[in-house]
Amino acid sequence: MDVFLWVCSAALIVIGVAGTVLPALPGTALVLAGAVLGAWIDGFTRVGWVTLTVLAVLAVISWVLEYVAGLLGAKRAGASKLAIVGAAVGTVVGIFMGLVGVFFMPLVGAALGEYLERRDEMRAMHVGVATWIGIMIGMVAKVVIAFMMIGVFVAALFI
Numbered sequence: 001m002d003v004f005l006w007v008c009s010a011a012l013i014v015i016g017v018a019g020t021v022l023p024a025l026p027g028t029a030l031v032l033a034g035a036v037l038g039a040w041i042d043g044f045t046r047v048g049w050v051t052l053t054v055l056a057v058l059a060v061i062s063w064v065l066e067y068v069a070g071l072l073g074a075k076r077a078g079a080s081k082l083a084i085v086g087a088a089v090g091t092v093v094g095i096f097m098g099l100v101g102v103f104f105m106p107l108v109g110a111a112l113g114e115y116l117e118r119r120d121e122m123r124a125m126h127v128g129v130a131t132w133i134g135i136m137i138g139m140v141a142k143v144v145i146a147f148m149m150i151g152v153f154v155a156a157l158f159i
Contacts, residue, residue, distance in 0.1 A: 002041060009038040013150060020062075020142040023095050023102050028059040031146050035153040042157070051156040055149050062145040065138050073134020074110060079127040086113025087131045107132035 012034030019025025035055050039047035070091075074084050090109020094101035111128030115121065 005037065005041045009034045009041065012037060017143070017146050017150075020146045021139060022099070023091075027142060028062040028146050028149060031149045032056060032059045035149065038153065038157065047153060047156045051152060054152055058145050058149050058152070062142045065141045065145070069138025069141065070106060070131050070135040073137070074127060074131040076134070077127045077130030079110060079131065080114055080117040082117040083110045083114035083127045083131070086110050086116075104132070106135050
């Protein structure tokens, strides 16, 4: 039975890493769930509550970064409120368009919102690209945090 549970723990972690770039999956939450399952299997002897708290804090930081990064990119470019709403709508629409939609619909939404607000094509593209760069930086940060979480878990488990 333990082998099956360890496989489930590892599967949650692997799916969680995939979820850091796929919007339909809660990436770091799944990594955390896999670590909690691993800690439980081991009776919390090697992976204790301190480690799990560190992992939970990292997961929360990841979730905050996910939402703040795109907004910071837009804000840095001086985006209007309509551009920020456009980026949010683009993100939601992009989920239904697959991986390409996830990566580029926030840019389209932000650019369209900015264009509707100010009627300046160059400005709209600048805001769209800045928002997209912020979102990509946030995604890279989520991937890095997920691997940090895995490293902390593995270190606690084996060291």
